[in-house]
Amino acid sequence: xxxxxxxxxxxxxxxxxVLPGKVASFALLGIPSLVFLICRLTWIRTSSLExxxxxxxxxxxxxxxxxxxxxxxxxxxxxxxxxxxKAWMAIGGESLTWLRLLPIAISLVWIxxxxxLARELKIGTEPTGLALLFVALNGFLIRFSQELRMxxxxxxxxxxxxxxxxxxLGSAARWGRPLPALVIVNVLMVYTHYFGWVxxxxxxxxxxxxxxxxxxxxxAGVAITAAVFAPWAFLVSGGVAIEKSMDDSLGWNSRPDxxxxxxxxxxxxxxxRDGLDFSKTNVVAGFLLMGLPxxxxxxxxxxxxxxxxGSAEESSSGxxxxxxxxxxxxxxxxxxxxxxxxxxxxxxxxxxxxxxPYLMLCAVSLWQLTPRGLxxxxxxxxxxxxxxxxxxxxxxxxxxxxxxxxxxxxxxDRDAGxxxxxxxxxxxxxxxxxxxxxxxxxxxxxxxxxxxxxFEKLRGDRLWIAYRRSYWQRYPTQEMDSALAKVGYRxxxxxxxxxxxxxxxxxxxxxxxxxxxxxxxxx
Numbered sequence: 001x002x003x004x005x006x007x008x009x010x011x012x013x014x015x016x017x018v019l020p021g022k023v024a025s026f027a028l029l030g031i032p033s034l035v036f037l038i039c040r041l042t043w044i045r046t047s048s049l050e051x052x053x054x055x056x057x058x059x060x061x062x063x064x065x066x067x068x069x070x071x072x073x074x075x076x077x078x079x080x081x082x083x084x085x086k087a088w089m090a091i092g093g094e095s096l097t098w099l100r101l102l103p104i105a106i107s108l109v110w111i112x113x114x115x116x117l118a119r120e121l122k123i124g125t126e127p128t129g130l131a132l133l134f135v136a137l138n139g140f141l142i143r144f145s146q147e148l149r150m151x152x153x154x155x156x157x158x159x160x161x162x163x164x165x166x167x168x169l170g171s172a173a174r175w176g177r178p179l180p181a182l183v184i185v186n187v188l189m190v191y192t193h194y195f196g197w198v199x200x201x202x203x204x205x206x207x208x209x210x211x212x213x214x215x216x217x218x219x220a221g222v223a224i225t226a227a228v229f230a231p232w233a234f235l236v237s238g239g240v241a242i243e244k245s246m247d248d249s250l251g252w253n254s255r256p257d258x259x260x261x262x263x264x265x266x267x268x269x270x271x272x273r274d275g276l277d278f279s280k281t282n283v284v285a286g287f288l289l290m291g292l293p294x295x296x297x298x299x300x301x302x303x304x305x306x307x308x309x310g311s312a313e314e315s316s317s318g319x320x321x322x323x324x325x326x327x328x329x330x331x332x333x334x335x336x337x338x339x340x341x342x343x344x345x346x347x348x349x350x351x352x353x354x355x356x357p358y359l360m361l362c363a364v365s366l367w368q369l370t371p372r373g374l375x376x377x378x379x380x381x382x383x384x385x386x387x388x389x390x391x392x393x394x395x396x397x398x399x400x401x402x403x404x405x406x407x408x409x410x411x412x413d414r415d416a417g418x419x420x421x422x423x424x425x426x427x428x429x430x431x432x433x434x435x436x437x438x439x440x441x442x443x444x445x446x447x448x449x450x451x452x453x454x455f456e457k458l459r460g461d462r463l464w465i466a467y468r469r470s471y472w473q474r475y476p477t478q479e480m481d482s483a484l485a486k487v488g489y490r491x492x493x494x495x496x497x498x499x500x501x502x503x504x505x506x507x508x509x510x511x512x513x514x515x516x517x518x519x520x521x522x523x
Contacts, residue, residue, distance in 0.1 A: 028125045032132035033111050039136055040104045040145055043394055044097060048401040051431030053148040057094075058437050060086040075236040078229075080191040081150035094441075103152035107145035110135065113159030114356060120166040121319050123364060130379065131363035135356055137386040139393030140267040144352060150192050151352050157189040158199045158353035162326060165203050169210075174217045183221040187228050195350055198330050200225070206325060255338050256346040261331070264348050265291070268358055270389030289382050290362045297365035298324065319364055327358035400468060400504030401497045402434035403441070408495045409464055409506050410444065425460045427452045429467035430504070455487045461511040463489075468504045480507070488512050 049057065059070045060082055067086060071079040085102060092098040111132065118128040135141055144151040164182040171177065189196035200222060207214055262283055269286030301320040331351055338344035366382055369375040413424060424447050428435055432451040439447055452458070458465075481491055493508040 036136035
């Protein structure tokens, strides 16, 4: 069916298949799906937690009542993922490998969502398989598909929402199936993260553009979603005492510029990074490989709609328009809002629901290239680029094993004969949650962990300092000795983990002149 303002449908992207029928579908969709699973299982991180993951784990280790109270006080996002993860932990324990299998299992829904959405958009098997392969190899998506946060679930539900939304547009009954299923998925989506409302907003915008006759049924669904969401909104908006303001939750996020936009797309194109930094040359190369075909597809769609209105060629432009709208529209909105609102809401993880539609757009655009020789060369180059980006991400391993550093700290204090009842200060100049979680996991109560922003707040003759080079930019590591000397401390031991430019450090310091304490510190 062709795309028209009345149907809202996108017509088929033509695709020639060299293998017969079901064999072709299995090969072109099954192989990328297998790559998807292998990439996530072989790159699973079993020895470290990011700061937000550590917060998640500290929260779900409490009782159910304490979990909900903590989620309300934190109010960064609704509690659906916390509930699922706590139930998962009750089944298989607190092993990181087991815990990470939950978001990985949820990410398998992405495959179903991609194939279902492509079918509703009438995208051919080949570009669908290519999109699956891009998603399978993307380091940014792999990382969030195993992170102990809600982003894998948000991506899965947003894809299901878009799939059911498009399926509903193609159905004859405005009030019938799959509208109830769409409402249920949208309720789950907004209880996963507030940014689920962005997806619903853009679905409504698409209806206003393409099929206003469905506004009332869709509006009724949104009203039901809002009614179900209302209790949570009441709790976090002042119904109970809260600990965090919006500035506390998002105040760290700087307002975006063109470099932040380019950085996000570099992640999607297949990031080639040196630590946390992106190579300008590789960013440009990624835009050439992925961005130019999209630009060509957009120009072709615009010309076709003007010159051949009502024809099959004209209707095929609807696929490009649909994917362009749902992948780039939210990015533009969040960019603008970040300059209008008191705090910025622009960030790669806050836009993860645009990643898969964008990679589908890349695949469709590459597959539309002509002549055939150019298409084959461009598709092959894009696949090699995505595979090389995956290999580079695996090689980087740009995370810090704070658990290992904490174990080294405890070993030093154990060898030094520190009493189990002694209070040992640990001052954290980075995210504090991984340190606290590592100590809680070991049942360690001797350490008093304090988050500080400068050396003037250090107290005690013997103490530990945790910091990360990329986070604590005011004092580069090579200047740490002199910076501490100015406030009367010297470094006795320095344990580090991670990439040198962005490594995590846990250092033992003593007050200058406290030789007795230095001896007990195991120097």
